[in-house]
Amino acid sequence: MSVSATVLLLFISWTIVLLLAMEIVRGYLVLAGRVKSNEFRPDNANLSPFMQRLTRAHANCLEGLPVIGGVLLLALATGRSDVTDALAPWVLLARVVQSSIHVASTSNLAVNARFAAFAVQIGIAIYWVWMLLLA
Template identity: 45%
Template sequence: MTMNPTGLALIGYIAWLLLLVTMLVLIRATCTLTGKKAANDFNPNGLDVSPFSGRLCRAHANCYESFPFIGGLLMVALATDATRITDGLALPLLAARLTQSSIHLISTSELAVTVRFILFFTQIAICLWWSWRFAVLFLG
């Protein structure tokens, strides 16, 4: 059985979220088990652990903040058998999301932030395009 690009993008997005949260859990569990921090003493922004932990917390947050519109549109396409709307740009959107998060983990330089913004704007533009196409399809 093969899966369409829309389904692959949705599973890929969810897998990425799981990877990021697993990294957070491992970092925090290590800090707790080695006695560096109490289990109830973590700052939500992650900066109390390390700069990387802070970037990881933000990259993870960026993903779950975007999931309602990205994942939601992918799910609408799958649920309504309208993947013809999303299939063409589903994997490029996932690539933009993965690259945006990866850059976030690596650097907060001005160039890195600019590239991240471009990648995020690309995702927004794709979702706006899909929303328009769904509106035309479903509202006539």
């Protein structure tokens, strides 16, 4: 499997890990009798700030997947993973960093660091698109 394909699989896996973490906590809250299973809001607004941040981190992955995943899939489908292979691990690292910061804190410094990680991902995606268009 190419680097790009591996990174795409790991990006999807990271998204699943965040979802599982959220559902494990939700399951615990139901089993502990703290929340009824029909009381969960889609954004977890009625739960702890941690759960709200976890929900947003997961949603950010879902929002980024069509862009990053789409470009990676396009490169793979057209046999141009040479364009994406070198920077693909950096996109994944930036995504994991962004999600981890998102879950950990909403301080000003954390939000700025999270944005920097996001900017790395978008910058790389723009570069990939440009390189694929030139090919």
